[in-house]
Amino acid sequence: EVVLTQSPGTLSLSPGERATLSCRTSQTIDSSHLIWYRQTPGQAPRLLIYGATSRATDIPDRFGGYGSGTDFTLTISRLEPEDFAVYYCQYYGTSPPFTFGQGTKLEI
Amino acid sequence: EIHLAQSGAEVKKPGESLKISCKGSGYSFSSYWIDWVRQVPGKGLEWMGNIYVADSDTKYSPSFQGRVTISVDKSNSTAYLQWSKVKASDTGTYYCARRISRYNYGLGYWGQGTLVTVSS
Numbered sequence: 001e002v003v004l005t006q007s008p009g010t011l012s013l014s015p016g017e018r019a020t021l022s023c024r025t026s027q028t029i030d031s032s033h034l035i036w037y038r039q040t041p042g043q044a045p046r047l048l049i050y051g052a053t054s055r056a057t058d059i060p061d062r063f064g065g066y067g068s069g070t071d072f073t074l075t076i077s078r079l080e081p082e083d084f085a086v087y088y089c090q091y092y093g094t095s096p097p098f099t100f101g102q103g104t105k106l107e108i
Numbered sequence: 109e110i111h112l113a114q115s116g117a118e119v120k121k122p123g124e125s126l127k128i129s130c131k132g133s134g135y136s137f138s139s140y141w142i143d144w145v146r147q148v149p150g151k152g153l154e155w156m157g158n159i160y161v162a163d164s165d166t167k168y169s170p171s172f173q174g175r176v177t178i179s180v181d182k183s184n185s186t187a188y189l190q191w192s193k194v195k196a197s198d199t200g201t202y203y204c205a206r207r208i209s210r211y212n213y214g215l216g217y218w219g220q221g222t223l224v225t226v227s228s
Contacts, residue, residue: 088153
């Protein structure tokens with residue numbers, strides 16, 4: 001089972017600043033299997049990044065995914081109010097279970 | 109438009125059975141996997157398992173194997189998640205979801221969630 005560890009647990013920033021979120025996997029994975037989501041209170045998660053670096057439909061270019069091997073990063077430049085939410089990474093590949101990280105809360 | 113519509117909130121007593129549903133529309137339902145994800149109140153996301161609609165091939169997380177059953181009715185474009193005997197620890201919101209495409213990983217389409225409350 002691939003274990004994903006996200007850091008930090010909570011990130012406190014202001015609108016307009018840049019956020020950097022980390023996701024580390026317990027074993028090397030194919031980059032195509034690393035996914036990022038955003039979840040706001042009371043809503044279902046929304047896909048942001050798939051394949052470690054590809055933005056999903058309608059996701060602005062403020063969001064960037066990077067990394068390979070066991071270390072992956074989500075960056076959000078110029079934070080907007082709607083970006084203050086919880087972010088999850090997920091391993092979704094060929095060998096279930098398709099585990100999630102524990103989440104990073106981005107707060108003002 | 110691709111849409112996953114889940115059944116409504118449920119309130120159950122421990123030991124009761126439960127079956128919740130997820131109806132897909134706007135795409136070829138049989139061509140995709142449907143995944144189920146749990147979220148305990150105030151906690152993170154947990155992948156439970158998935159089912160390939162075309163042949164009912166089912167995968168479970170070890171954490172949920174033997175506790176739930178995932179099934180599908182192709183004729184009604186509906187996937188199901190069921191418990192034979194719920195426990196208080198099954199309280200949470202359950203989401204169904206579909207990959208963004210057959211060739212890219214990532215759950216791009218989600219149902220609205222079904223809140224399950226188990227309490228005596």
